[in-house]
Amino acid sequence: MSYPDVVIIGGGVVGCACAYYLTQAGVRVHLVEKGALGSGASRAGMSHIVTWEEPEIHLHLAKESRNLYQELSQVLPMDIQYRQTGSIAIVEQPEGMASFGETVRRLQDWRVKCQLLSPAELNAIEPSIAPDVGGGAYFEEDAQVNPLYATQAMACAAKEGGAVIETFNEVVGIECTPDHTRVTAVQTVRGRIPCEKIVIAAGAWSGQIAQMVNLEVPISPRKGTLVVTAPVPEDLFHCKILLAAGYMDSVREGASSGVAVAANLQQVKNGNLLLGSSRQFVGFDASVDPAVVSAMMKRNLRFFPGLAKVTAIRTWAGFRPYTPDLLPIISAVDSIQGLYIAAGHEGIGITEAPITGKLISQIVTGRAPDLPLGVLSLSRFNKTS
Numbered sequence: 484m485s486y487p488d489v490v491i492i493g494g495g496v497v498g499c500a501c502a503y504y505l506t507q508a509g510v511r512v513h514l515v516e517k518g519a520l521g522s523g524a525s526r527a528g529m530s531h532i533v534t535w536e537e538p539e540i541h542l543h544l545a546k547e548s549r550n551l552y553q554e555l556s557q558v559l560p561m562d563i564q565y566r567q568t569g570s571i572a573i574v575e576q577p578e579g580m581a582s583f584g585e586t587v588r589r590l591q592d593w594r595v596k597c598q599l600l601s602p603a604e605l606n607a608i609e610p611s612i613a614p615d616v617g618g619g620a621y622f623e624e625d626a627q628v629n630p631l632y633a634t635q636a637m638a639c640a641a642k643e644g645g646a647v648i649e650t651f652n653e654v655v656g657i658e659c660t661p662d663h664t665r666v667t668a669v670q671t672v673r674g675r676i677p678c679e680k681i682v683i684a685a686g687a688w689s690g691q692i693a694q695m696v697n698l699e700v701p702i703s704p705r706k707g708t709l710v711v712t713a714p715v716p717e718d719l720f721h722c723k724i725l726l727a728a729g730y731m732d733s734v735r736e737g738a739s740s741g742v743a744v745a746a747n748l749q750q751v752k753n754g755n756l757l758l759g760s761s762r763q764f765v766g767f768d769a770s771v772d773p774a775v776v777s778a779m780m781k782r783n784l785r786f787f788p789g790l791a792k793v794t795a796i797r798t799w800a801g802f803r804p805y806t807p808d809l810l811p812i813i814s815a816v817d818s819i820q821g822l823y824i825a826a827g828h829e830g831i832g833i834t835e836a837p838i839t840g841k842l843i844s845q846i847v848t849g850r851a852p853d854l855p856l857g858v859l860s861l862s863r864f865n866k867t868s
C-alpha cells in the first residue's frame with residue numbers, strides 16, 4: 484500500500500487550497516474532512532475578496548490571493564463565480580470622513596486602488612445608499628467568489644491530480660515518534676494513515692486538533708450570522724459589495740465586547756443578497772439568535788432602505804477561526820517535525836485561501852515562500868513551538 488506524503492486535516496477553502504497547490508507541486512496528498520467539503524466556515528461565509536484589510540501583511544496576502552483567484556477561475560474544472568465587482572465602504576457620519584480619509588490615503592500609499600467619495604459622488608455611483616450618510620470610498624480591485632464552489636473546485640482539481648479527498652471521516656489523533664519530535668501518522672475513525680507530514684487546516688477547530696499533540700494553537704470560534712434573501716434584480720444594487728466602513732472596527736473589537744454588528748450587503752451571481760454581519764464569542768453554539776438577526780437588519784436598513792421590500796428566505800451561522808492578533812497562522816511547528824498549521828484567518832479566509840495553499844506548498848516542499856512568513860508563524864504566540 485502506498486502512503487501519502489502529506490495528510491491535510493480539514494476540507495474547508497483553506498484545506499482544499501493546500502491540497503490543490505501541494506498536488507500541483509507533485510506531493511501525494513490525502514485530505515480528511517469530518518463532514519462534507521466546505522461544511523465549516525467556508526459554506527457559511529459571504530463572497531468578498533477584500534484587498535484593503537490592514538495591516539500590511541493582509542494587503543500582500545489579499546493581493547496575491549486575488550491574482551491567484553483570477554488564474555484559478557480560468558483553470559479549475561468548475562465555475563467558481565469569480566468576478567471583479569469592486570466594493571464600496573460607507574461612512575455613516577460626516578465627522579467620520581476625516582479619519583476614513585486618512586485610511587484611504589494610507590491604503591493608496593500601499594498601492595491599493597481606492598478613491599474617497601463625497602455623498603454626491605457616492606449617490607451617483609450607487610443610488611441605493613441612504614442619502615444622509617457622510618460619504619465613502621470605492622475599492623476597484625475587490626472581487627467576489629462563491630466560497631463553496633471554490634472549495635469544491637480546488638478539491639476536484641487536486642483529486643484529478645492524484646490527491647485522495649476523503650469526506651465524512653474524522654481525525655481523532657495524531658501519532659508522533661516516542662520522543663515526540665516528529666509526526667508519523669493520523670488516526671481517524673476509519674483507521675490510521677501513516678505519513679511524514681501533516682497540515683492542520685481545520686479552521687476554528689484547529690486548536691482542538693493541535694491539542695492532540697499537546698500543542699497550544701490560539702484559535703477560537705468567532706460566530707457570524709448571515710441572512711439570505713430571495714433573488715433581486717441586478718439593477719437594485721449596482722455595486723455588488725457594499726459595507727459600512729465601521730465594519731473593520733467590528734472586526735477589531737475584542738473578545739469581551741458581546742455582539743459586534745455592522746452592515747454588509749453582497750449580491751451573489753444568482754441574484755440573492757447575503758446580509759451580514761455579526762461577530763460574537765459563544766463557543767461552538769451554531770443556533771441563530773433572532774436578536775442578532777434583528778440588529779443586523781436594522782444596520783443594513785439604515786444604509787440600504789430599499790431592503791424593506793426584499794424577502795429574507797434563510798439564516799445561518801458559522802465560525803470564523805479567530806486569532807488574538809487577527810492574523811492567520813501559516814507556519815511549520817518548530818518543535819514537531821512534519822507538522823504545519825494553515826488556519827486562523829478569521830473573517831478573511833475566503834480571500835486568503837489560495838495564497839495560503841501556495842505558501843504551505845512552498846514551505847512543505849522546502850522552497851522559498853513568496854512572502855516573508857515570520858509575522859504569521861506559530862512561534863509568535865508560543866515560545867516552545
Ligand SMILES: Cc1cc2nc3c(=O)[nH]c(=O)nc-3n(C[C@H](O)[C@H](O)[C@H](O)COP(=O)(O)OP(=O)(O)OC[C@H]3O[C@@H](n4cnc5c(N)ncnc54)[C@H](O)[C@@H]3O)c2cc1C
Pocket residue numbers: 492493494495496497498515516517518519520521522523524525526527528529530531532533652653654655684685686687688692706707708709759800801802803804825826827828829830831832833834835
Ligand atoms: C458569516 C461569515 C461571513 C464571512 N464572509 C467572508 C467573506 O466575505 N470573505 C472572506 O474572505 N471570508 C469570509 N468569512 C471567513 C471565512 O469563511 C473563513 O475565514 C474561512 O472559511 C475559513 O476557512 P477554513 O478552511 O480555515 O475553515 P473551515 O471552512 O471552517 O474548514 C475547516 C474544516 O475542518 C473540518 N474539521 C474540523 N475538525 C475536524 C476533524 N477532527 N477531522 C476532520 N475534519 C475536521 C471542519 O468540518 C471544516 O470543514 C466569513 C465567515 C463567516 C462565518
